[in-house]
Amino acid sequence: MEILEKLKILADSAKYDASCSSSGSNRKNTKNGIGNANNSGICHTWGADGRCISLLKILFTNSCMYDCKYCINRSSNTVPRATFTPREVADLTINFYKRNYIEGLFLSSAVIKSPDYTMEKLLQTVNILRNEYNFNGYIHCKTIPGCSPELIDKLGLLVDRLSINIELPSNNSLKLLAPQKEKNGILKPMEYVSKNIMQNSQIKSKHKKLFVPAGQTTQLIIGATPETDLKILKLSEGLYTKLKLKRVYYSAYISINNDKNLPTLKAPPLLRENRLYQADWLLRFYGFTSDQLLDVSHPNFNTLLDPKCDWAIRHLDKFPVEINKADYYTLLRVPGIGVISAKRIILARRNFSLKFENLKKLGVVLKRAQYFITCQGKYYDKIYKFTPNFIERNLLYDERKTLIEQKFEQLSIFDNLLPAKEDKVKCLTGNL
Helix, strand or coil, rough: CCCHHHHHHHHHHHHCCCCCCCCCCCCCCCCCCCCCCCCCCCCCCCCCCCEEECCCCCCCCCCCCCCCCCCCCCCCCCCCCECCHHHHHHHHHHHHHHHCCCCCCCCEEECCCCCCHHHHHHHHHHHHHHHCCECEEEEEEECCCCCCHHHHHHHHCCCCEEEEEEEECCHHHHHCCCCCCCHHHHHHHHHHHHHHHHHCCCCCCCCCCCCCCCCCCEEECCCCCCHHHHHHHHHHHHHHHHHHCCCCEECCCCCCCCCCCCCCCCEEEEEHHHHHHHHHHHHCCCCCCHHHHCCCCECCCCCCHHHHHHHHCCHHHCEECCCCCHHHHHHHCCCCCCCHHHHHHHHCCCCCCHHHHHHHCCCCCCCHHHCCECCCECCCCCCCCCCCHHHHHHHHHHHHHHHCCCCCCHHHHHHCEEEEEEHHHHHHHHHC
């Protein structure tokens, strides 16, 4: 099979994997080497669905020994199959890099023959890039569940980021849709990588070898199984706190296989995916916990309001917040005030007392924040009621008005329940 035909098949097979990110590494160039990956991350662009598209993103092979019911590459599917050699992947990466097509490599794989055999092929590929071609650019590689720790050790010293996809949010779902996989086969390598990353970070030496400097990530599939948003968010929270994961990625389930255990969806649950990304930001940067955002009586996110607005409306006893007195973490709870604008407010009010007209200049989204704050003890001019119904109705009206003014389809958020452009921007920037 020609190399370009392989590339077409294996690049297309990799599109369902969302857990690729290109920042956080501090690997530097070496003498006579090419490329580098630094703290500011790789220059990248974003596709219409919000995914990074700057890396050469391919599978090593899509010939899989497993028959996971949700996966396009399941062994029982009749799809075109292809397998690269380590040299082919390395040559493709270098040639694409020299043509300025890409800045780095995201290499995943289906499991061929055995987890260890597959990991050895990935290791050979990365070894050629690092030690033969002296490529110092960004490399994100998948750890194959069930592989030996020795292979993880070797690969972790060569790549910038590792990831193992949990994919299904519970053990019951794993047994139902991927019975050949085991929970421990996924979690133990994740724990091993996490432990090694922490041990490596404690070594104080300029000449130490970096072990997965950009951290570890995973991916969860949303909508293929009946878990609630609360269940999924609790899992993510545990991964962040216990394993110190860099990111958890969420991928809306795409109905590509026919199976009695799979739901039949007309369209992927993109809005739900978007809400989970927004909540993920609240967990990592805003001081929220999963139990604060959702509970047993409220296990799924509001389809019309982002998680922060929804939380604020359900907790009006904590509002209004006086903008000139509230501490940093209290400001972060206000819809329309993000991490950057909260810091600006803290700095600005040292010099003068803030008014509503000052807040827009500081980056506050006043159309949301106005319902939850006071300035110098006064409400915003248009606020004459402080009730959940009044605030929710006006927030939805403001969202609708913005969509119409920007000539976006109003139906995309209210009727078809798809994330609007503003939702995607908030999801990417984290300013909720």
